Amino acid sequence: MKDSKQYIPSLDGWRALSVIGVILYHGRFSFFKFDSLPERLSSHGELGVDIFFAISGFLICGQLLNEFRRRGRIDLRRFYIRRCFRILPPYYAALAGILLISAFGVIRMQYADLPSCLFLYRNYKPLGIDWHGGFYTAHFWSLAVEEHFYLIWPILLVAITPKRAGKVAFVLAMTVFGWRVVESRFHLLSGILPTGDLTTRSDTRMDALLWGCLAAIYFPVIKSYAVRIKFRQLWLPIVACLAVAVKVHLPGLTLLSAVLIPAMVLSTVLQPASLLGHILEWKALRWIGTLSYSIYLWQELFLPQVTSEMAHGAFRYLQEPGWNLLAILGCACLSRYLLEIPMTRLGHRLSEPSPWREISSISLPTVDSQIAKTA
Numbered sequence: 065m066k067d068s069k070q071y072i073p074s075l076d077g078w079r080a081l082s083v084i085g086v087i088l089y090h091g092r093f094s095f096f097k098f099d100s101l102p103e104r105l106s107s108h109g110e111l112g113v114d115i116f117f118a119i120s121g122f123l124i125c126g127q128l129l130n131e132f133r134r135r136g137r138i139d140l141r142r143f144y145i146r147r148c149f150r151i152l153p154p155y156y157a158a159l160a161g162i163l164l165i166s167a168f169g170v171i172r173m174q175y176a177d178l179p180s181c182l183f184l185y186r187n188y189k190p191l192g193i194d195w196h197g198g199f200y201t202a203h204f205w206s207l208a209v210e211e212h213f214y215l216i217w218p219i220l221l222v223a224i225t226p227k228r229a230g231k232v233a234f235v236l237a238m239t240v241f242g243w244r245v246v247e248s249r250f251h252l253l254s255g256i257l258p259t260g261d262l263t264t265r266s267d268t269r270m271d272a273l274l275w276g277c278l279a280a281i282y283f284p285v286i287k288s289y290a291v292r293i294k295f296r297q298l299w300l301p302i303v304a305c306l307a308v309a310v311k312v313h314l315p316g317l318t319l320l321s322a323v324l325i326p327a328m329v330l331s332t333v334l335q336p337a338s339l340l341g342h343i344l345e346w347k348a349l350r351w352i353g354t355l356s357y358s359i360y361l362w363q364e365l366f367l368p369q370v371t372s373e374m375a376h377g378a379f380r381y382l383q384e385p386g387w388n389l390l391a392i393l394g395c396a397c398l399s400r401y402l403l404e405i406p407m408t409r410l411g412h413r414l415s416e417p418s419p420w421r422e423i424s425s426i427s428l429p430t431v432d433s434q435i436a437k438t439a
Contacts, residue, residue: 073336074329076354077346077350078344079115079353079356081344081349083112083353083360086110087109088105089107089108090363090367091385094385108310115325118276118279120213120276122280124218125217125277128143128226138222140218142416146408150411155361159182170379171376171379172373174198177201184207187208187266188265191261199364205261206264209273233277240274244269247267275323296337298335299331299338302327309324355393362399366382367388367392
């Protein structure tokens, strides 16, 4: 990747498609007739989470590598301040909103899940798509996976240096896949870890982000090969392979999708003038993409999957098709413009070192040209 501040419009388009897929997946039984073609297609909308993971791995790793190229080091303090102010305020605001509505008896929330939400290990608890009120916080599992990735990968990248990042990321990604296969067969940690779904646990799902990291690490190399290809619709065979793999449920599907999804995203970064690239850069779609994080946080409040999760009183109307989409959009806009943007800006200001600190920390450049080239 080039300058980390360079805006890539297609990524916002991908975010929009991802969150739309998640909404269709969660609301498929109310939006569409059971077993209809739209309902069956919507059942694959959960792949939107994998796209979110791929984008996060690609962008976060790319930003860290760019910082290393520019400064000769990675400032973990700066990274974590920005991430915390970017992610946590909207997240805890959404959690507080759910708690408040539940306190008034409008919805039924499983309060036993509250500690896992507060301390970001919701992915190691049962999702609660059942009769116990856990549904309204179930989607926070993906935020927990991402936060665990943010805690581990930047520190590991500093420890190993970017020169070794590619090999380490590949080994880790394959290790996670291998562990997922073993754990699905033998359930070795079932008596140690809290009961959870293998598709949501960080130790069995983080490879989806690591393949995004690999896309960022080898982006210059991939780009050098891609420019020689005359076919300008690289996304097409990748999407076709993914669709076939999902349809026939090929062995090793989780590994295949973890590889193909970052490749699909990368294809439009490399070829923004492709048909899909043009679609992803539609202004309306990109705007939805900028709201995607806040949309994701609030959407499950208005999309109950089972009758037992339906709200009481007038709030129930906001869970009906049509009104629920307006409610999700309204909450997302409030979250985005009143919290997400101001808190992100504050995080950027707080993460910048003071002039006195800059003076006291001046050192000779340490960027090795070969490391920069390899990274």
